[in-house]
Amino acid sequence: MPEPSVLFLRACLAVLAMPIYLLSFLGIWEPFCRKIFFPYFLEKLSTIHEKKVEKKKQELFRNLPDFTSSSGELRLLEIGTGCGTNFKYYPPGCKVTCTDVNPHFQEALSRSMSKNQHIHYERFLVAAGEDLHQVSSGSVDAVICTLVLCSVHDVNGTLKEVLRVLRPGGAFYFLEHVAADRSSWKYFWQQVCYPTWKLVFAGCCLTRELWKNLEEAKFSDLKVQHISIPLPGTPIKPHIIGFAVK
Structure with missing residues:
Protein backbone atom coordinates (compact mmCIF):
# COMPACT_ATOMS: atom_id res chain seq x y z
CA MET A 1 0.00 0.00 0.00
CA PRO A 2 1.52 3.38 -1.00
CA GLU A 3 2.29 5.75 1.85
CA PRO A 4 -0.24 8.51 2.68
CA SER A 5 1.84 11.27 1.07
CA VAL A 6 1.86 9.35 -2.22
CA LEU A 7 -1.90 8.80 -2.07
CA PHE A 8 -2.53 12.49 -1.30
CA LEU A 9 -0.38 13.69 -4.21
CA ARG A 10 -1.95 11.10 -6.51
CA ALA A 11 -5.36 12.53 -5.63
CA CYS A 12 -4.14 16.07 -6.35
CA LEU A 13 -2.80 15.00 -9.73
CA ALA A 14 -6.06 13.20 -10.50
CA VAL A 15 -7.99 16.41 -9.78
CA LEU A 16 -5.80 18.28 -12.27
CA ALA A 17 -6.41 15.55 -14.84
CA MET A 18 -10.13 15.24 -14.05
CA PRO A 19 -11.26 16.00 -17.64
CA ILE A 20 -9.28 13.01 -18.90
CA TYR A 21 -10.63 10.77 -16.14
CA LEU A 22 -14.15 11.89 -17.07
CA LEU A 23 -13.56 11.20 -20.77
CA SER A 24 -12.21 7.78 -19.82
CA PHE A 25 -15.29 7.06 -17.71
CA LEU A 26 -17.48 7.98 -20.69
CA GLY A 27 -15.45 5.68 -22.97
CA ILE A 28 -14.17 8.57 -25.10
CA TRP A 29 -10.54 8.93 -24.02
CA GLU A 30 -9.16 5.52 -25.00
CA PRO A 31 -10.26 5.64 -28.68
CA PHE A 32 -9.11 9.26 -28.97
CA CYS A 33 -5.78 8.42 -27.32
CA ARG A 34 -5.11 5.41 -29.59
CA LYS A 35 -6.09 7.12 -32.84
CA ILE A 36 -4.94 10.71 -32.38
CA PHE A 37 -3.21 11.72 -29.14
CA PHE A 38 -0.76 8.87 -28.56
CA PRO A 39 0.57 8.61 -32.15
CA TYR A 40 1.09 12.39 -32.12
CA PHE A 41 2.67 12.36 -28.64
CA LEU A 42 4.91 9.38 -29.39
CA GLU A 43 6.28 10.97 -32.55
CA LYS A 44 7.17 14.16 -30.64
CA LEU A 45 8.64 12.24 -27.68
CA SER A 46 10.62 9.99 -30.02
CA THR A 47 12.26 13.02 -31.61
CA ILE A 48 13.40 14.28 -28.20
CA HIS A 49 14.34 10.82 -26.93
CA GLU A 50 16.35 9.98 -30.05
CA LYS A 51 18.59 13.01 -29.56
CA LYS A 52 19.46 11.69 -26.09
CA VAL A 53 19.99 8.03 -27.03
CA GLU A 54 21.35 8.09 -30.59
CA LYS A 55 24.91 7.19 -29.60
CA LYS A 56 23.66 4.52 -27.19
CA LYS A 57 21.55 2.95 -29.93
CA GLN A 58 24.38 3.05 -32.43
CA GLU A 59 26.50 1.13 -29.95
CA LEU A 60 23.67 -1.26 -29.07
CA PHE A 61 22.84 -2.25 -32.64
CA ARG A 62 26.43 -2.34 -33.88
CA ASN A 63 26.66 -6.12 -33.60
CA LEU A 64 23.31 -6.89 -35.29
CA PRO A 65 25.08 -8.26 -38.40
CA ASP A 66 26.75 -10.87 -36.17
CA PHE A 67 23.38 -12.62 -35.89
CA THR A 68 22.92 -13.10 -39.63
CA SER A 69 21.67 -16.64 -40.24
CA SER A 70 23.60 -19.33 -42.10
CA SER A 71 21.50 -18.55 -45.18
CA GLY A 72 23.11 -15.11 -45.35
CA GLU A 73 19.90 -13.28 -44.44
CA LEU A 74 19.29 -11.15 -41.35
CA ARG A 75 15.63 -11.38 -40.35
CA LEU A 76 14.44 -8.86 -37.78
CA LEU A 77 11.18 -8.63 -35.87
CA GLU A 78 10.37 -5.35 -34.14
CA ILE A 79 7.76 -5.37 -31.37
CA GLY A 80 5.98 -2.04 -31.01
CA THR A 81 7.40 -0.42 -34.12
CA GLY A 82 5.46 2.79 -33.51
CA CYS A 83 6.93 5.59 -35.65
CA GLY A 84 9.86 3.51 -36.91
CA THR A 85 12.59 5.39 -35.05
CA ASN A 86 14.89 2.34 -35.03
CA PHE A 87 14.97 1.78 -38.80
CA LYS A 88 18.06 3.93 -39.38
CA TYR A 89 20.14 1.67 -37.12
CA TYR A 90 19.40 -1.57 -39.01
CA PRO A 91 21.99 -3.04 -41.41
CA PRO A 92 21.45 -2.61 -45.17
CA GLY A 93 19.52 -5.44 -46.79
CA CYS A 94 18.03 -6.89 -43.61
CA LYS A 95 14.41 -8.06 -43.71
CA VAL A 96 12.11 -6.47 -41.13
CA THR A 97 8.70 -7.53 -39.87
CA CYS A 98 7.02 -4.69 -38.00
CA THR A 99 4.39 -5.22 -35.30
CA ASP A 100 2.34 -2.91 -33.13
CA VAL A 101 -0.81 -3.30 -31.08
CA ASN A 102 -1.88 0.17 -32.24
CA PRO A 103 -2.45 0.41 -36.03
CA HIS A 104 -2.76 4.20 -36.03
CA PHE A 105 0.87 5.10 -36.76
CA GLN A 106 0.60 4.91 -40.55
CA GLU A 107 1.55 8.50 -41.36
CA ALA A 108 4.68 8.71 -39.19
CA LEU A 109 5.65 5.13 -40.02
CA SER A 110 5.41 5.81 -43.75
CA ARG A 111 7.72 8.80 -43.38
CA SER A 112 10.30 6.67 -41.56
CA MET A 113 10.09 3.92 -44.17
CA SER A 114 10.59 6.37 -47.03
CA LYS A 115 13.69 7.75 -45.31
CA ASN A 116 15.16 4.30 -44.75
CA GLN A 117 15.17 2.49 -48.08
CA HIS A 118 18.29 0.53 -47.12
CA ILE A 119 16.19 -2.18 -45.47
CA HIS A 120 13.50 -4.51 -46.79
CA TYR A 121 10.09 -4.24 -45.10
CA GLU A 122 8.41 -7.63 -45.26
CA ARG A 123 5.09 -7.00 -43.49
CA PHE A 124 3.27 -5.08 -40.77
CA LEU A 125 1.28 -7.04 -38.19
CA VAL A 126 -1.26 -5.64 -35.76
CA ALA A 127 -0.26 -7.74 -32.77
CA ALA A 128 0.39 -7.48 -29.06
CA GLY A 129 3.77 -8.54 -27.72
CA GLU A 130 2.15 -11.34 -25.75
CA ASP A 131 0.58 -12.85 -28.87
CA LEU A 132 2.82 -13.14 -31.92
CA HIS A 133 1.12 -16.24 -33.28
CA GLN A 134 1.38 -14.84 -36.83
CA VAL A 135 5.18 -15.26 -36.56
CA SER A 136 6.54 -18.79 -36.87
CA SER A 137 8.63 -20.29 -34.09
CA GLY A 138 12.39 -19.97 -34.59
CA SER A 139 11.92 -17.83 -37.71
CA VAL A 140 13.81 -14.62 -36.85
CA ASP A 141 17.44 -13.82 -36.09
CA ALA A 142 16.81 -10.85 -33.81
CA VAL A 143 13.90 -9.21 -32.00
CA ILE A 144 13.98 -5.50 -31.21
CA CYS A 145 11.87 -3.87 -28.52
CA THR A 146 12.38 -0.26 -27.40
CA LEU A 147 10.10 1.67 -25.04
CA VAL A 148 7.47 -1.05 -25.32
CA LEU A 149 7.74 -3.39 -22.33
CA CYS A 150 6.46 -0.56 -20.11
CA SER A 151 3.02 -0.90 -21.65
CA VAL A 152 2.51 -4.57 -22.55
CA HIS A 153 -0.10 -6.35 -20.45
CA ASP A 154 2.19 -9.28 -19.61
CA VAL A 155 5.96 -8.74 -19.61
CA ASN A 156 6.82 -12.39 -18.96
CA GLY A 157 4.37 -13.51 -21.64
CA THR A 158 6.01 -11.14 -24.12
CA LEU A 159 9.47 -12.47 -23.31
CA LYS A 160 8.20 -16.04 -23.80
CA GLU A 161 6.99 -15.05 -27.26
CA VAL A 162 10.36 -13.44 -27.99
CA LEU A 163 12.12 -16.68 -27.11
CA ARG A 164 9.66 -18.68 -29.19
CA VAL A 165 10.11 -16.70 -32.42
CA LEU A 166 13.90 -16.41 -32.11
CA ARG A 167 16.04 -19.07 -33.71
CA PRO A 168 18.59 -20.75 -31.41
CA GLY A 169 21.46 -18.30 -30.97
CA GLY A 170 19.29 -15.33 -31.97
CA ALA A 171 19.26 -12.08 -29.98
CA PHE A 172 16.75 -9.84 -28.25
CA TYR A 173 17.63 -6.12 -28.17
CA PHE A 174 15.99 -3.77 -25.68
CA LEU A 175 15.98 -0.19 -24.45
CA GLU A 176 13.35 0.51 -21.81
CA HIS A 177 12.58 3.02 -19.08
CA VAL A 178 12.28 1.36 -15.68
CA ALA A 179 11.59 1.98 -12.01
CA ALA A 180 14.08 4.13 -10.14
CA ASP A 181 15.82 2.97 -6.97
CA ARG A 182 13.10 2.42 -4.38
CA SER A 183 14.84 4.63 -1.84
CA SER A 184 15.07 7.60 -4.20
CA TRP A 185 12.90 10.67 -4.75
CA LYS A 186 12.63 9.62 -8.40
CA TYR A 187 10.80 6.48 -7.33
CA PHE A 188 8.58 8.50 -4.99
CA TRP A 189 7.45 10.71 -7.89
CA GLN A 190 7.05 7.69 -10.15
CA GLN A 191 4.60 6.30 -7.60
CA VAL A 192 2.76 9.63 -7.43
CA CYS A 193 2.42 9.93 -11.20
CA TYR A 194 1.73 6.25 -11.88
CA PRO A 195 -2.11 6.08 -12.17
CA THR A 196 -2.57 9.31 -14.13
CA TRP A 197 0.48 8.69 -16.33
CA LYS A 198 -0.79 5.19 -17.18
CA LEU A 199 -4.20 6.55 -18.14
CA VAL A 200 -2.92 9.46 -20.21
CA PHE A 201 -0.15 7.58 -22.02
CA ALA A 202 -1.88 4.43 -23.23
CA GLY A 203 -1.03 2.05 -20.37
CA CYS A 204 2.60 3.09 -19.84
CA CYS A 205 3.75 1.82 -16.42
CA SER A 220 21.45 -18.23 -22.35
CA ASP A 221 23.24 -14.90 -22.02
CA LEU A 222 22.12 -11.45 -20.87
CA LYS A 223 23.95 -8.15 -21.09
CA VAL A 224 22.08 -5.31 -19.39
CA GLN A 225 23.24 -1.83 -18.43
CA HIS A 226 21.42 0.68 -16.22
CA ILE A 227 21.60 4.21 -17.61
CA SER A 228 19.97 7.57 -16.98
CA ILE A 229 18.51 9.53 -19.86
CA PRO A 230 17.80 13.18 -18.98
CA LEU A 231 14.25 14.00 -20.03
CA PRO A 232 13.35 17.16 -18.07
CA GLY A 233 9.90 17.23 -16.56
CA THR A 234 9.30 13.49 -16.90
CA PRO A 235 9.57 10.56 -14.45
CA ILE A 236 11.17 8.23 -17.02
CA LYS A 237 14.87 9.00 -16.64
CA PRO A 238 16.07 5.55 -15.42
CA HIS A 239 16.54 3.13 -18.35
CA ILE A 240 18.02 -0.25 -19.11
CA ILE A 241 19.74 -1.11 -22.39
CA GLY A 242 21.29 -4.27 -23.73
CA PHE A 243 20.67 -7.58 -25.49
CA ALA A 244 20.06 -11.19 -24.60
CA VAL A 245 20.88 -14.34 -26.55
CA LYS A 246 18.58 -17.34 -26.82
Missing part, protein backbone atom coordinates in the same frame (compact mmCIF):
# COMPACT_ATOMS: atom_id res chain seq x y z
CA LEU A 206 6.42 3.79 -14.57
CA THR A 207 7.50 1.36 -11.86
CA ARG A 208 8.33 -1.86 -13.69
CA GLU A 209 11.65 -3.44 -12.71
CA LEU A 210 12.12 -4.98 -16.13
CA TRP A 211 15.69 -6.15 -15.54
CA LYS A 212 14.23 -8.72 -13.12
CA ASN A 213 11.92 -10.12 -15.81
CA LEU A 214 14.88 -10.39 -18.18
CA GLU A 215 16.99 -12.13 -15.54
CA GLU A 216 14.19 -14.64 -14.92
CA ALA A 217 13.60 -15.36 -18.62
CA LYS A 218 15.36 -18.34 -20.12
CA PHE A 219 18.04 -16.59 -22.14
